[in-house]
Amino acid sequence: MATQLPESFTQRMQAQLGDEFEAFQQSLSEAAVSSIRVNSAKAQKPANGIPVPWCQTGFYLEERPFYTLDPFLHAGVYYVQEASSMFSEQAFRQLPDEPLKVLDLCGAPGGKSTHIASLLPENSLLVSNEVIRSRAVILSENLKKWGNPNVMVTNNDPKDFATFEGQFDVLVVDAPCSGEGLFRRDENAIAEWSPENTQLCAQRQQRILADVWPALKPGGILIYSTCTYNPGENEENLKWLNEFANVENISLPMKAEWGVTETEAGGLSGYRFYPHKTKGEGFFMAVVRKLDGQTTRMPRKMKSAAFSPASRAEKALVEGWLTGDNLDIFKLNDTLFAFPSKYAAELTWLQKGLRIVHAGVKIGEQKKKEVVPAHELALSPILKRGTFPEIELTLDDAIKFLHRDEIRPEAKERGWHLLTYRNIPLGWAKNLGNRFNSNYPKEWRIRMDITEYLAEKLEEEKAKFPIR
Ligand SMILES: C[S@@+](CC[C@H](N)C(=O)[O-])C[C@H]1O[C@@H](n2cnc3c(N)ncnc32)[C@H](O)[C@@H]1O
Numbered sequence: 518m519a520t521q522l523p524e525s526f527t528q529r530m531q532a533q534l535g536d537e538f539e540a541f542q543q544s545l546s547e548a549a550v551s552s553i554r555v556n557s558a559k560a561q562k563p564a565n566g567i568p569v570p571w572c573q574t575g576f577y578l579e580e581r582p583f584y585t586l587d588p589f590l591h592a593g594v595y596y597v598q599e600a601s602s603m604f605s606e607q608a609f610r611q612l613p614d615e616p617l618k619v620l621d622l623c624g625a626p627g628g629k630s631t632h633i634a635s636l637l638p639e640n641s642l643l644v645s646n647e648v649i650r651s652r653a654v655i656l657s658e659n660l661k662k663w664g665n666p667n668v669m670v671t672n673n674d675p676k677d678f679a680t681f682e683g684q685f686d687v688l689v690v691d692a693p694c695s696g697e698g699l700f701r702r703d704e705n706a707i708a709e710w711s712p713e714n715t716q717l718c719a720q721r722q723q724r725i726l727a728d729v730w731p732a733l734k735p736g737g738i739l740i741y742s743t744c745t746y747n748p749g750e751n752e753e754n755l756k757w758l759n760e761f762a763n764v765e766n767i768s769l770p771m772k773a774e775w776g777v778t779e780t781e782a783g784g785l786s787g788y789r790f791y792p793h794k795t796k797g798e799g800f801f802m803a804v805v806r807k808l809d810g811q812t813t814r815m816p817r818k819m820k821s822a823a824f825s826p827a828s829r830a831e832k833a834l835v836e837g838w839l840t841g842d843n844l845d846i847f848k849l850n851d852t853l854f855a856f857p858s859k860y861a862a863e864l865t866w867l868q869k870g871l872r873i874v875h876a877g878v879k880i881g882e883q884k885k886k887e888v889v890p891a892h893e894l895a896l897s898p899i900l901k902r903g904t905f906p907e908i909e910l911t912l913d914d915a916i917k918f919l920h921r922d923e924i925r926p927e928a929k930e931r932g933w934h935l936l937t938y939r940n941i942p943l944g945w946a947k948n949l950g951n952r953f954n955s956n957y958p959k960e961w962r963i964r965m966d967i968t969e970y971l972a973e974k975l976e977e978e979k980a981k982f983p984i985r
Pocket of ligand 1: 626648
């Protein structure tokens with residue numbers, strides 16, 4: 518970090534940290550740590566990763582790989598996530614092992630949501646929301662890559678959830694904040710910082726919490742987090758929450774060697790991550806239980822939804838494509854998608870009040886008597902392997918495919934093939950005999966010029982990929 522820290526930030530941190538300030542300042546001049554979280558439905562641990570102690574699937578990497586050139590990143594095998602923010606796992610580990618309905622309110626780009634999707638007990642539902650439309654699209658892409666069918670992405674303002682009173686067992690608010698914890702990796706965060714802005718952030722966080730609060734069920738859990746050190750956006754907001762609502766503290770088990778700083782405000786515990794004490798960036802988290810409130814009953818009878826259960830004939834078109842119980846097939850226009858049967862009524866209800874970006878896993882698009890398999894099906898563990906012929910690609914061909922260049926792998930059969938790299942699905946291509954047609958989404962393709970990397974240089978990069 519070369520940029521000068523703002524004077525009033527430095528003064529506040531000196532007052533906040535006392536003797537520790539020098540070590541803190543020193544840590545800001547060190548390089549940020551690289552870390553990933555592995556998708557346990559697709560892979561195990563990385564070759565040289567050092568475990569992140571508070572997250573079973575989190576690993577620090579010794580050097581930062583050229584992620585864009587790693588097919589596994591595009592296949593949702595891992596997510597590049599800052600280590601401190603993986604701490605939300607500790608809150609989920611306190612919850613009973615029973616189905617949960619979770620709302621991740623400030624979801625994009627999807628670090629917490631992909632993590633939650635992996636942590637949820639069976640038969641749970643995750644609604645991942647993002648208010649900014651362009652960011653909701655990125656959130657949806659990352660969750661599609663992660664592959665869980667029990668997830669839906671919405672693009673709504675927090676107050677839009679107030680109608681669904683008492684519907685969620687867990688509410689995650691990873692709030693937009695002044696970003697002081699990002700100063701080490703993002704110089705823009707320093708440029709945009711001002712004391713006035715931290716106050717505006719604190720007010721906005723209170724508004725967000727107040728607007729969405731009715732959606733949390735009495736007895737439900739709020740996980741509140743920011744990536745800032747500023748007490749106004751952290752402990753002061755906990756105090757405000759304690760006055761605004763009837764809540765009870767939930768403290769998390771802690772190990773001294775993690776270096777997490779525990780704080781307290783109005784009887785509520787907070788957990789702070791400072792880079793001079795914990796291996797990661799700045800972060801704050803608190804967990805509380807809501808003690809009272811209302812729950813609206815889901816209407817028994819609802820007018821028909823935009824989607825409908827697939828007919829027997831439509832289901833027959835994708836017979837044998839899916840694995841996993843508890844999923845139903847639905848149809849929206851010409852699209853077939855899989856979604857948990859258990860939450861079909863919720864989906865009908867939620868779509869009446871919310872803008873749904875995607876729900877479940879798209880199976881494919883019906884074209885006359887055929888269904889063209891959807892890209893997200895290739896990336897989801899619900900795809901039954903062996904249904905389609907598979908072609909294992911070399912690293913060069915995998916990268917060309919992800920760049921949407923033409924590839925000509927060997928294939929005996931015509932029709933749709935599942936393309937894999939090291940047995941991990943990357944997408945689909947149709948063998949027409951003299952060429953392959955790819956249906957890799959244009960907007961997801963690798964955009965950089967890859968020519969200089971093909972062959973030798975790519976092999977060199979491969980040595981640094983986290984999962985080999
Ligand atoms: C800290 S980021 C979330 C990061 C995300 N949870 C993750 O782990 O990848 C905060 C998000 O809140 C969104 N946001 C901004 N203003 C908001 C508002 N008024 N209400 C709700 N969300 C807002 C931002 O667009 C941003 O995506």
